[in-house]
Amino acid sequence: MSTNQFMKYIIHLFIILLLMQSCQSKEMRINFKTIEISIPGTMASSVKHNSKYYCYFETVDKKNSSAPFTDFYILNESGKIISKVPLTFANSTEYDLYIRNDSILTTPERSSLTFYLDENNKKWIKIPNATNEIYKDKKYTVVVNNESFCCDKTWFQDNATGQKYEIKAENPVVNKLNNIYYLTTKESVLKISDPKSHKLMEPFDQYYPTANTLTESEIEYSNDFSGINNFALITSFVINNQLYHLYSSDNSMKIGVVKNESLLNVQEFKSDIFPYRSTSDTRNYITENSYKTVPFTTKDPNFFGIIEIDKNQFNVITFKNLYREPIHGESKIKAWTEKNFEYFYSNFNTLSMDQIDRIEKKENALTITSEKNSNIEELSKEQRAYKKSERKYLHLLTRYDYAPDDKSVQKIQFQWGFPFSIPSRDNKKKDTNELLLLNSKSIFMKKYNWLLSFLNQKLGTPVSEEPSYSKWETKTQSVELSYSEREATLTLTLQKK
Incomplete structure (x- = not known):
């Protein structure tokens, strides 16, 4: 190593030590907090606002559902449920959850529909569509449009003239420091001094990909090998006139700063925390650079949380989910089935989904998303499904088809099955559930004979x-x-003619 190279190395090391010291000083205070909750599923899009958590929770039944079922909760700072708000709009896999004018708004993925949370009445209200703003100051409004199927678009709109200047940056986080705009994407940090130096958008430009007009000086940092070390920039934030970057690399969370086009690590978190950015969660724009929230997961599905960046406070808030799906037991499921089948059969002509919901929720049944109905004749019906675990590896799934106009129930299906798919007969690989599968016929035939005897007694031959x-x-x-031996399912169906 030459003398010049050695001196550069020493200077580089000295900068890192100074930055690490400042990161641990009064400039940034890193705090950890764990909150115990008991809610089915895992946390999806969430924000913290006015000392409350507003959270989507997703419940996934991998065998019986093609998409997660989503609920919305409001929690206090200790994790206690303040209210559960029903979703009046169609379930989606992703939601943009954001704050505008001190109100909570949401927009389903790739949708222009906007809903306002009426917290007092515990309901979502459809309102005029919210704009796709992600940042706003006196001069410019930064807009992202990821609803187009051709491409994602980002542009600066002059607040005085309305003219738009597009920037090649996919779903950026915007910060302003010393009158310069910093746009952070998953792979890069852009430094935009003059948005007007970029291409002026024409009326139909939003339907075409953005040309790359960035100059070399505007690329503050770029990682061209993000896929190799699982690298991703999550967000950026300003503390004491310094721009910091929260990122993940080599399966760990880190905080860094950019110096001479290099990202220097100034704080590494040894714990099991994986922050992430959702492409659909973009509208929660910040005007003062002082407050941001970022969701994270861990290797344990029962631990997840929110990183709250508030001025110089960096708060890692972990939710420890104590919820476990109840195991009802064979005798209880048997008694519930006999009692409710008899009730459903006798009252089928007047049975409504409101009655069904009360019956199922009384048993703490887990609501799951039903598979989309591909039968054209059934498109005029909606379906709801509940799951109750009889034992660890056996559950009862109850599906209800109902008319959307009056919620009258048209079809009821009780189905016993395993919480995993049956492997192909050609698959010679040993399955961890092989023993259970070998016993499936005896398990289900025993239930079949019980139900056959019960139905013969109630309905005749x-x-x-x-x-x-x-x-x-x-x-x-x-x-x-x-009973289907191939699918390892036992099904009891009650249907109107």
Whole structure:
């Protein structure tokens, strides 16, 4: 190593030590807090506002559902549920949750629909569509449009003239420091001194990809090998006139600063924390650079949380989820099935989903998203599904088809199954649930014989009977009982004619 190289190394090391010292000083205070909660699912889009947490929680049933079922909760600072707010709009896999004028708003993924949270009445209210602003000051408004299927667009809009200047930056986080705009994407930090030096947008430019007009001096930092070391810039924030960057690299969370086009690590977190950025969660813009929230996950699905950046406070808030799906036991599930089948059968003509919901929720059944109905004749119906675990590896899934106008129930299905898919017969790889699968026939045939005896007693002799299949009919409704060895499921169906 030459003398010049050695001196550069010493200077570089000295800068890192100074930055690490400042990061631990009064400039940035790093705090950790753990909150115990008991809520089904895992946390999705969430924000903290006025000492309360506003959170989407997703429940996923991988075998019986193609998408997660989403609930919305308001929690106090200690994690206690203040209220659960029903979603009146269609379930989506992602939601943009953000604050405008001290109000909580949400927009489903790739949608222009906007809903306002009426906290007092515990409901979402549709309002005129919110703009896609992610930042605003006296001169410019920065807008991101990721609703287009052709491309994501980012532009600066002059507040005085309305003219737009587009920047090639995908879903950036915007900070302003010393009259310079810093745009942080997952791979780069851009330094924009004069937005007007970029391409003026024409009316139809939003339908075409943005040309790269960035100069070399405007690229503050760029990581071209982000996929190799799992690198991603999560957000950026300003403390004491210094721009910091929260990022993940080599499976750990770090805080760094950019010096001479290099990202220098000034704080590394040894704990199991993985912050992330959602491409749909972009509208929660900050005007003062002083407050941001970032969600994170961990290797344990029962631990997740929010990083709160408030002025010089860097708060890592972990939610420890104590919820565990209740195991009801075989005798309780058997009694519940007999009691409620008899009630459903006797009151089928007047049965509504409101009654069903009360019955299921009384048992703490877990609501899950049903698979989309591909039958054209069934498109006029909606479906809701509940899951109750009979034992660790066996659950009862109850599906209800109902008319959307009056919520009258049209079809009810009780289905016993395993919480995993059956492997292909051609798959010679040993399955961890192989022993359970080998015993599935005896498990389900025992239940089949119990239900057959119960239904014969209540409904009489079947009109049709085959091995592992029986059917009963009246003028207004039909009942079918079937066992599928191939799918390892036992199904009891009650349906209107």
